Amino acid sequence: MNALQERILKEGKVLGNGILKVDSFVNHQVDPNLMDECGREFARLFAHVGATKILTAEISGIAPALTTGIHLGLPVVYARKSKPITMPDQVYLTLAPSHTKGRMVELIVSPEYLANNEKVLIIDDFLASGQTILGLARLAEASGSKIVGIGALIEKNFEGGRDALASLGVPIESIACIKSLDDGKITFVD
Amino acid sequence: MNALQERILKEGKVLGNGILKVDSFVNHQVDPNLMDECGREFARLFAHVGATKILTAEISGIAPALTTGIHLGLPVVYARKSKPITMPDQVYLTLAPSHTKGRMVELIVSPEYLANNEKVLIIDDFLASGQTILGLARLAEASGSKIVGIGALIEKNFEGGRDALASLGVPIESIACIKSLDDGKITFVD
Numbered sequence: 534m535n536a537l538q539e540r541i542l543k544e545g546k547v548l549g550n551g552i553l554k555v556d557s558f559v560n561h562q563v564d565p566n567l568m569d570e571c572g573r574e575f576a577r578l579f580a581h582v583g584a585t586k587i588l589t590a591e592i593s594g595i596a597p598a599l600t601t602g603i604h605l606g607l608p609v610v611y612a613r614k615s616k617p618i619t620m621p622d623q624v625y626l627t628l629a630p631s632h633t634k635g636r637m638v639e640l641i642v643s644p645e646y647l648a649n650n651e652k653v654l655i656i657d658d659f660l661a662s663g664q665t666i667l668g669l670a671r672l673a674e675a676s677g678s679k680i681v682g683i684g685a686l687i688e689k690n691f692e693g694g695r696d697a698l699a700s701l702g703v704p705i706e707s708i709a710c711i712k713s714l715d716d717g718k719i720t721f722v723d
Numbered sequence: 724m725n726a727l728q729e730r731i732l733k734e735g736k737v738l739g740n741g742i743l744k745v746d747s748f749v750n751h752q753v754d755p756n757l758m759d760e761c762g763r764e765f766a767r768l769f770a771h772v773g774a775t776k777i778l779t780a781e782i783s784g785i786a787p788a789l790t791t792g793i794h795l796g797l798p799v800v801y802a803r804k805s806k807p808i809t810m811p812d813q814v815y816l817t818l819a820p821s822h823t824k825g826r827m828v829e830l831i832v833s834p835e836y837l838a839n840n841e842k843v844l845i846i847d848d849f850l851a852s853g854q855t856i857l858g859l860a861r862l863a864e865a866s867g868s869k870i871v872g873i874g875a876l877i878e879k880n881f882e883g884g885r886d887a888l889a890s891l892g893v894p895i896e897s898i899a900c901i902k903s904l905d906d907g908k909i910t911f912v913d
Binding site for chain 1: 809
């Protein structure tokens with residue numbers, strides 16, 4: 534069992550509806566050293582894919598994407614969910630359903646930072662239904678870039694995201710892969 | 724001149740109304756190694772203040788707060804701007820004007836992660852008017868915690884934030900302190 538799995542067992546809270554609260558070390562309070570360790574692991578897992586850029590979605594993807602970027606020496610782009618005034622008028626924009634917000638959210642990337650022919654490694658905090666990551670993949674493809682790998686800190690295996698992403702044909706890695714949250718009990722895939 | 728200052732001169736864009744666009748290495752695309760270097764510098768500058776927790780505001784404060792947390796070995800809490808479903812009903816909430824959004828935004832922290840008697844180091848990307856940082860200080864004080872230091876990647880000296888924060892009586896450090904953006908030219912404080 535790795536450090537992230539141990540921490541999930543110790544502090545993760547199952548809230549029902551398949552929601553796992555990890556606000557004490559990932560989503561509101563962040564454990565920087567745990568994130569650094571996960572970033573190092575992603576860097577190891579994706580060392581061979583030849584990525585030129587890391588893409589994530591604000592907000593909670595930023596921490597693991599950043600530490601992965603530190604260990605791979607790659608720039609990180611985080612898709613915005615609202616367009617800041619510093620962004621140009623022409624952007625890449627797609628919609629994705631948000632599990633925790635219960636509505637569609639925008640994912641926006643400036644063409645300034647996602648150019649043609651980038652090899653994009655997507656890193657996010659959760660892989661659940663895969664819809665946010667599919668949205669990021671659409672943004673990357675719209676820019677003429679190619680997805681070369683997908684990493685998530687925590688995969689909820691029972692929500693089918695891995696199948697939804699299979700058509701992308703790239704390696705998918707998670708550091709803690711959860712088989713079930715039934716009856717409030719966290720069970721990892723062996 | 725340090726690495727952040729050099730990067731600001733090279734890639735920063737003055738958009739008018741005192742807005743400095745640093746989207747290529749801080750706010751939309753992030754340079755993880757530059758952030759790591761800035762985090763190391765904040766850790767050095769604040770090594771003596773005895774902080775027990777780092778507090779920042781989503782979204783763009785997360786990267787420098789996280790790297791500072793890595794180098795100080797401290798947890799990072801980022802104030803949310805909307806309340807996620809994983810947060811309890813009772814929260815610390817304050818309002819602060821957003822320079823780039825042109826309206827008031829909420830800053831919300833769960834009492835789960837900001838407890839009595841924490842010694843809080845605030846880290847953010849910008850120190851301009853100081854209103855966001857004052858908002859974070861109010862949240863910390865509401866929780867019974869004490870601010871022990873304030874660090875910003877980029878200070879816009881001409882917007883008076885340092886004076887606004889003086890009453891907190893804590894060390895304030897910035898890595899790139901800008902004296903003027905007049906006529907589209909970036910001038911640092913010596």
